[in-house]
Amino acid sequence: MQPKRQGRxxxxxxxxxxxxxxxxxxxxxxGYEGTSMDDIAESVGVTKAGVYHYFPNKKEIYEAIIVKTLEGLLRSVSAAIAQARDPEAALGTFMTAHADYFEEHHDAFLTMLVAFGGMQNVVMIAEAQKLRDDYEALLRNIIADGVSDGTFRQVDVRTSSRAVLSMLNWMARWFKPGHGRRASDFAKDYCDLLLGGIRT
Amino acid sequence: MQPKRQGRxxxxxxxxxxxxxxxxxxxxxxGYEGTSMDDIAESVGVTKAGVYHYFPNKKEIYEAIIVKTLEGLLRSVSAAIAQARDPEAALGTFMTAHADYFEEHHDAFLTMLVAFGGMQNVVMIAEAQKLRDDYEALLRNIIADGVSDGTFRQVDVRTSSRAVLSMLNWMARWFKPGHGRRASDFAKDYCDLLLGGIRT
Known part of the structure; x- marks a missing residue:
């Protein structure tokens, strides 16, 4: 990540x-196949040479979106949960902050999910995997903390963490921004369901 | 669906x-783009004309896989839950039977998930949507039954059903058949987590 600069x-x-x-x-x-460097240049309002100045080819743009989105997600959700007072609040905040980031960066998020598995640039693969691992660790730590302080049952941390991310990531398949409820409203419902369970 | 026939x-x-x-x-x-009618003919061991005898083009094959997979999933999971003695058992059976079908028809299942949103044949779209709706109704009925007989809390049926399907469908992203645990083992863990909840 670049150091934060003042101003423009x-x-x-x-x-x-x-x-x-x-x-x-x-x-x-x-889709990836349906997008050309010409399309990208035109929508940005620069020449194709201008796009090539920054990226050698379309694939590099595709993979840079993945890395940038994961960086933003990790930064945004980390900042949100830093305020949480206990593991239960942290889990809820993790889920709603994830949903907010997903909704606010919807196109980039979808691209990231679709493109992650097919990355080719080894440097960017390593970066993306590190970011994903750090992100998953953030969630696993919340659950592990809750288990050790007695807020949570002795649930399996990997299973619980995978359940949370599955529910959040599957939203990419059905959630449409700007049609009624926010993504974070659904995330909150999921969190309540997961915390309390279905059984009486 | 065709009537069941005896023998070959x-x-x-x-x-x-x-x-x-x-x-x-x-x-x-x-991937779809990376597959040609020639590839398909060769792998089946028939001529390309032989493939065209059944399907006018690659897209029809793609969409027929979706419908066939959803039909098989609905039939297989319906049969499994017909044996369940109560809503809790039915929910567990729904989840493990879904995971088994996913694992046993892994390629077709992945194709179905990837291709569903981009269908073009209006007849097949209607068929696929009907099958998906029937499948979701199967799950929602289990949860609604459990809520009304007091096995389950007054959970929101749509949220709970979506949570279940998200966890099961997201497996397509990370589960690899034949490497240790079965998909149904993970489904069982998810079901236990969902039933009991995370909170103490």
Missing amino acids: PPTIANARGRILEEAAAQFARE | PPTIANARGRILEEAAAQFARE
Whole structure:
């Protein structure tokens, strides 16, 4: 990650970010095969040479979206749970903050989920896996803390953590932003269900 | 659905089924774009004309896999839960039977999940949506029965049903058949977690 700068970022950083954003929208709408470097250049409002200045090819843009999205997710959810007073609040905050990030960066998030398994650039694969592992560790630590302080039952940390992420990530399949309830409303329902269980 | 026949099915039905099976394996391995009618014909061991005898194009094969997989899933899980003695057993059986079907028809299941949203044939879309709706109703009825007979808390049926299907379907992202635990083992863990909840 780059150090935080004061004021307006330099044109080069801005253009890079806008390329990733517009490309994510195209990928989400048209798929990887259905998106060309021309389409991306046109939607950003730069020449194709301008896009090639930042990325050698379409695949690099695709994979950069994955890394940027995972970085943003990890940063955003970490900041949110830092405020939580106990493991139960932390779990709820993890789930709603994840859902908020997903909803706010919907195109990039969908691209990240679709593209993760087919990455080819070994450096970016390593980066993406590290970010994913750190993110999963964040959640597992919340559950492990709750088990050890007695807030949670002696649940299996891996199973519980996988259950949480499955419910959140599967939203990508059916949730449409801007139609009534927020993603975080569904995340909250899931959290209540998971905490309390179904059985009487 | 065709009526069940005694003995070996006629060559025509057999060839159709084998085309769908081999095509699902190719789609799962190479993706839709990466699979040609030639590849499918070769893997089945028939001429390309032989494949065209059953399906006018690759897209029809793709969509026929979706419908066939949903039919099989609905039939298989319905049969399993018909034996369950109460809503709690039914929920567990729904989840493990789903996981078994997913594991046993892994390529077709992945193809179905990937392809469902992009269907184009209106007749097959209607069929697939009907099968999916019937399948979801099966699960919602189990949960509603449990709520009304007091086995389950007054949980929201839609939320709970979506939670169950999210956990089961997300397995497509990480579960690899033939490496240790069965999909149904994970499904059982999820079911125990959901029933009992995380909170002490």
